[in-house]
Amino acid sequence: xxxxxxxxxxxxxxxxxxxxxxxxxxxxxxxxxxxxxxxxxxxxxxxxxxxxxxxxxxxxxxxxxxxxxxxxxxxxxxxxxxxxxxxxxxxxxxxxxxxxxxxxxxxxxxxxxxxxxxxxxxxxxxxxxxxxxxxxxxxxxxxxxxxxxxxxxxxxxxxxxxxxxxxxxxxxxxxxxxxxxxxxxxxxxxxxxxxxxxxxxxxxxxxxxxxxxxxxxxxxxxxxxxxxxxxxxxxxxxxxxxxxxxxxxxxxxxxxxxxxxxxxxxxxxxxxxxxxxxxxxxxxxxxxxxxxxxxxxxxxxxxxxxxxxxxxxxxxxxxxxxxxxxxxxxxxxxxxxxxxxxxxxxxxxxxxxx
Numbered sequence: 131x132x133x134x135x136x137x138x139x140x141x142x143x144x145x146x147x148x149x150x151x152x153x154x155x156x157x158x159x160x161x162x163x164x165x166x167x168x169x170x171x172x173x174x175x176x177x178x179x180x181x182x183x184x185x186x187x188x189x190x191x192x193x194x195x196x197x198x199x200x201x202x203x204x205x206x207x208x209x210x211x212x213x214x215x216x217x218x219x220x221x222x223x224x225x226x227x228x229x230x231x232x233x234x235x236x237x238x239x240x241x242x243x244x245x246x247x248x249x250x251x252x253x254x255x256x257x258x259x260x261x262x263x264x265x266x267x268x269x270x271x272x273x274x275x276x277x278x279x280x281x282x283x284x285x286x287x288x289x290x291x292x293x294x295x296x297x298x299x300x301x302x303x304x305x306x307x308x309x310x311x312x313x314x315x316x317x318x319x320x321x322x323x324x325x326x327x328x329x330x331x332x333x334x335x336x337x338x339x340x341x342x343x344x345x346x347x348x349x350x351x352x353x354x355x356x357x358x359x360x361x362x363x364x365x366x367x368x369x370x371x372x373x374x375x376x377x378x379x380x381x382x383x384x385x386x387x388x389x390x391x392x393x394x395x396x397x398x399x400x401x402x403x404x405x406x407x408x409x410x411x412x413x414x415x416x417x418x419x420x421x422x423x424x425x426x427x428x429x430x431x432x433x434x435x436x437x438x439x440x441x442x443x444x445x446x447x448x449x450x451x452x453x454x455x456x457x458x459x460x461x462x463x464x465x466x467x468x469x470x471x472x473x474x475x476x477x478x479x480x481x482x483x484x
Contacts, residue, residue, distance in 0.1 A: 170195045174239040181365060182292050187239055189289040190248050194235040197255075201229040224258045231255075245299075248290050252303060256283060260310045262321075273330045276318050277343035280311030284347055288354045311347045315339040417469070428462040 171191045175184055204225050205212070217223045231254045238247035259279050284307035291300040310317060315336060319327050330339070435455045439448065 170236055173236050174242050174244065181369075182295060183244065185361075185365075186248075186290055186292050187244050190244075190251075191236060191239055193286055193289060194232045194239075194247075194251065198229055198232040198236075201225050201232065205229060221262060224262070228254060228258060245296070249299070252283075252286065252290065255286070256303070256306065259283070260307070270326050270329060273315060273318050273326070273339070277311050277314040277346075280307050280314060280343065281347045281350055283307040284311065285350055285354055288351060288358070308344075308347060311343045312340055314343055428458045428465060431458040432462065 171188055173187075173191050175187050175191075179187070208225070212222075217226075231251050235247040235251045238244075238250075260276070260283055284304055287300060287303045287307055291303065293300045315327070315330070432455060435451050435458060439451055439455075443451070
């Protein structure tokens, strides 16, 4: 069972790497907790990466994916030729090599070899696409198509490399792309064995062949730089807003904690005050009870006996009255002492509680 579970996890990771997880059927990733790669565009990317590097890695993954899809279509269209004729020349193998390199770039990014992935891909792209004019000997349409590959190369340099952190690599590749774009006519002429350049010049001039590619290259790259700047400003603004929200949440949490402490303290005070009022009410109840029953009884007897002594009675009855009067006075004294003791006990208990 353990080996089966391990194999299932490995198969799931492999599927997550080779397909867009967001669009894959649910049975391809049944356990969401095991999904490590959102899609090919985010291979090797996490929140801990430097924002600039994170942007370049995502851009390179996009380039690798698009190039892979395009080359996959080309290979599918030429599948019959490859199966019947084979690979008669090196240029026929270029789409296969570039497809492997592009897919390998995604794998390298997944394992966080970011610069290696981009260098290998771009060197292979530069050598095989712009180095060999459209993979074959110079032809009429090759003179007009080759500058487009140079423009695409310079655009990919802006996408894949950072001027701030990879200045030398960025500058070298970008300068080469501009040169191969502007001087594309002279470069393709080196492969022109049939004299096609004369036919090209009959339609246009060398100046136009130089200035038009330069104009389009500058235009596309300036637009891309502008988009990067706008995106950078938006990302910076988003970071500031995120930090503001985090700080506000922290302040709200601290305020909530203070309110909870204040509520707890207030509740304790209310409980203490309620207990105090209950005790006072109990003391008043005890006092009312003693006053109405215990204390009033001996006082009433004493009053009755005093009134009886004011009447003409014989000495024996007077003596009996005096004895009863003494008993009632002692009972009154005992009752007063009992009241004092109870009040003193209640007061001590309240003091200790406070």
